[in-house]
Amino acid sequence: MTDMTLTNGAGAHVAPPVEQVAPGVVTRIREGDLKGVSTILLGLGVVGVVATLVGSFLDEESKKQAAFSYLVAYMFTLSLALGSLFFVMIQHITRAGWSIVVRRIAENMAGVLFPWMAILFVPIVLWYHELWHHWIDAVTDPNQEGYDAIIAGKSGYLNVPFFFIRAALYFVVWGLLARYFRGASLKQDQSGDPALTLSMARRSSIGLLLFALSLTFAAFDWMMSLDPHWYSTIFGVCYFGGSVMAMLAMLALVTMFLQRKGYLKDVVNAEHYHDIGKLLFAFMVFWTYVNFSQYMLIWYANIPEETLWYQHRAETHVHEGVLVPWGYVGASLIIGHFLFPFAFLMSRHMKRNRVTLAVAAVFLLVMHWLDMQYLIMPTLHHHGLHLTWLDFTAWFGVFGIAASFALRNIASSPVIPERDPRLAESLHFHNV
Amino acid sequence: MTTVEANTTGSASSGQVWGVVAEFGSAAAIYAAAEKVTAEGYTRVDSHTPFPIHGIEKALRHGPSHLGWLVACGGITGILAAQVMQWWMNEVDYEMWVSGKTPYAWPSTIPITFELMVLLSAFCAVFGMFAINRLPRLHHPIFTHSRIVQVTDDKFFLSIEARDPKFDRTRTAQFLESIGGKHVEVLED
Numbered sequence: 001m002t003d004m005t006l007t008n009g010a011g012a013h014v015a016p017p018v019e020q021v022a023p024g025v026v027t028r029i030r031e032g033d034l035k036g037v038s039t040i041l042l043g044l045g046v047v048g049v050v051a052t053l054v055g056s057f058l059d060e061e062s063k064k065q066a067a068f069s070y071l072v073a074y075m076f077t078l079s080l081a082l083g084s085l086f087f088v089m090i091q092h093i094t095r096a097g098w099s100i101v102v103r104r105i106a107e108n109m110a111g112v113l114f115p116w117m118a119i120l121f122v123p124i125v126l127w128y129h130e131l132w133h134h135w136i137d138a139v140t141d142p143n144q145e146g147y148d149a150i151i152a153g154k155s156g157y158l159n160v161p162f163f164f165i166r167a168a169l170y171f172v173v174w175g176l177l178a179r180y181f182r183g184a185s186l187k188q189d190q191s192g193d194p195a196l197t198l199s200m201a202r203r204s205s206i207g208l209l210l211f212a213l214s215l216t217f218a219a220f221d222w223m224m225s226l227d228p229h230w231y232s233t234i235f236g237v238c239y240f241g242g243s244v245m246a247m248l249a250m251l252a253l254v255t256m257f258l259q260r261k262g263y264l265k266d267v268v269n270a271e272h273y274h275d276i277g278k279l280l281f282a283f284m285v286f287w288t289y290v291n292f293s294q295y296m297l298i299w300y301a302n303i304p305e306e307t308l309w310y311q312h313r314a315e316t317h318v319h320e321g322v323l324v325p326w327g328y329v330g331a332s333l334i335i336g337h338f339l340f341p342f343a344f345l346m347s348r349h350m351k352r353n354r355v356t357l358a359v360a361a362v363f364l365l366v367m368h369w370l371d372m373q374y375l376i377m378p379t380l381h382h383h384g385l386h387l388t389w390l391d392f393t394a395w396f397g398v399f400g401i402a403a404s405f406a407l408r409n410i411a412s413s414p415v416i417p418e419r420d421p422r423l424a425e426s427l428h429f430h431n432v
Numbered sequence: 433m434t435t436v437e438a439n440t441t442g443s444a445s446s447g448q449v450w451g452v453v454a455e456f457g458s459a460a461a462i463y464a465a466a467e468k469v470t471a472e473g474y475t476r477v478d479s480h481t482p483f484p485i486h487g488i489e490k491a492l493r494h495g496p497s498h499l500g501w502l503v504a505c506g507g508i509t510g511i512l513a514a515q516v517m518q519w520w521m522n523e524v525d526y527e528m529w530v531s532g533k534t535p536y537a538w539p540s541t542i543p544i545t546f547e548l549m550v551l552l553s554a555f556c557a558v559f560g561m562f563a564i565n566r567l568p569r570l571h572h573p574i575f576t577h578s579r580i581v582q583v584t585d586d587k588f589f590l591s592i593e594a595r596d597p598k599f600d601r602t603r604t605a606q607f608l609e610s611i612g613g614k615h616v617e618v619l620e621d
Contacts, residue, residue: 292539292542295539296539296540296542299539300531300533300539300540302531430486430487
């Protein structure tokens, strides 16, 4: 193999320009090419958020519904951005070659973590009492009536000021990480400096540690504390598994979308889709593994304050106004989030074919949304899945705005890391 | 250029021709040769190299392995065996109530079902690979080639077996020489 590095004046090696590695590949998004889609998404998003906010003023019941619907939509969208951040860091720390051609998409998807996911968090701040009143209003003074010893024991952690300090801290961590990895990668597009690759790999190690802690505690704070008597130390890992799975599904879809728009031609091929598909399959199984681990330990130990959480989610009686009882939603997740995709995506042909991979990706994203419903909504609707128009406006609101800004990030940067030293390796990658 | 050397080692040979083997000097050379041999219509072709050569299975036109189906059978057998075993032991043969769970309670059966699926899948992968490769065997005709020890160092060998419908000991050997093969030898079983 020929030496793929050039020597600059100072004598240090730099990666060659993209014209040399991949002649004829268009790396810049043409002016206004994604503008239509991102404007439609932004329009849908603004209308969705405004409608959800307006809906919340109708009455007390709607305010609660709006808050919970918004939280479901927010945690769904957040998982895609966090999953992207994880994807970028894991590629750096493993020094992966295959993924260079899709890494920029993930960098751009993670780029919405700050400021957009932080701005979209504002309605949650407005509705914090609707969402977390179970621990906010709990009596933690032993001399008062209705003293709640369990929440009193957690009050050093679960109190309103510390709750918001932590939330701010999460956005600082995610914002810094997402901006650093996107920024350094964009800088390398100009300089081709391999030292940036090394420093990104080095910083991924501390980045992944911060990521694991911040994601875990965010999942504890924003979802697990909805039912503050209950706890599960693996809860954050369950959210993480679903997040990375959903992100990989979205990565496959965004890549296909860009290819339909005429980009990444002769750059991303069946080999790359195959690897995305393999990771998608793996994280789908990982989600199942950690969720079952959580379930089995609680089921075996049979301690009332632990089993109560699943008791709510095992309801099979059809109450009035309930679309599907939670027990059937749980069963649907076992089938739709595991058994069916396990059989469907098993064969390599299904992962290499764009149509079948797209079907699986869309299906798993729907399942991930159902998983968010299953984790969050039983606190509001005890008996089963109960969809209102606010669920749709909130989803289009949060997802639309985040997706629109992710597309803007994509439109404003080269579609691949042009001068990554391993770009050639990624272009010629083959599964053995 | 030397003419085809008959294999003279192994006096106890049955005299049955196994195939023709040629030596090549580099990975690129054997890759190009593999493409020419399969383009000529040979189907029982294999390469013997010091290290794996990426993509040579395509040049050799080897189809996908059937091992996956064996592993799938092993996995399904493991799932079924684990379920039937636990159901029969806990529900039928010796009904046992533990901490208020029903004798056959599906969550408690999952770890063993998972483990047995993995165990039988792994067995099928390893022993299935042995069976498909007809292992273990103590000897293989390829080892009678006079320079085969070089395969562990820096030489690349291409074999065409006698059971190939297109095989003809003289013409196949000449063809291998014509595409750059050195030390072409007809090997006996």
